[in-house]
Amino acid sequence: MSVDNDQPLLKVSGVSKFYGRRPGCLDVSFSVYPGEVLAIVGESGSGKTTLLNCISTRLAPTTGTVEYRMRDGRRGDLYRMSEAERRVLMRTDWGFVHQNPADGLRMTVSAGANVGERLMAIGERHYGNIRETAAGWLERVEIPDDRIDDQPRAFSGGMRQRLQIARNLVTSPRLVFMDEPTGGLDVSVQARLLDLVRGLVNDLGLAAIVVTHDLAVARLLSHRMMVMKEGRVIEQGLTDRVLDDPREPYTQLLVSSILQV
């Protein structure tokens, strides 16, 4: 563990994003610490995706700042660093797990190459090592070793998502963004994937930001959660506290309506 784990990894201050005059998210501030999993929950249209995009350099906020603490301890404002610096960050320090695995995988190269490619991007050159590490990761995400040369388009939805996770984690990122990681999957497949993700996040001591409309996902994966409504964060706190003892009437409604389903 690094000595300054009491410093936030990501510090979001006063972030708003407007699409023309329509607000996507409004005045959002929070921090994420090393090893912490934060869930962002809310109904459709509440601003979760907009916020996720703003804090992961995919969409410049209209106002506000997003600071990231690099491995060397320096803090950088994501929207003031150069494009090249941002790209290095994405390759080395971050992962992004998309809801649709096709958005995060190369569907026409083999499973092994999907994982190996990320290692090559951080400078690994030895073919034998790359293949061995890729095989190890496929095993870790429960993809049989005789599928290493298959393309992900021949995989089931659950396998694709597990492959996307391996591709993201192989470089030992410090922060992983996940956008509805179990979104398109059957309930039984979701449960298994959530277990797997929870185990990996714990073992690797990863920090993660998980966007989900599913409170069960937030409950299983996150330490802390933020509830969004109409672009604003209306409640945040430890996940168990927010779900067991919601303070805001809107959160109470969200929790009770989910529980009744």
Ligand SMILES: Nc1ncnc2c1ncn2[C@@H]1O[C@H](COP(=O)(O)OP(=O)(O)OP(=O)(O)O)[C@@H](O)[C@H]1O
């Ligand atoms: N590209 C865009 N152009 C204009 N308005 C947008 C755009 N993207 C999002 N919005 C608006 O911003 C608000 C927040 O949308 P956002 O997609 O961030 O919500 P969400 O909580 O992620 O919803 P969902 O769960 O359905 O993806 C909505 O009012 C939406 O209509």
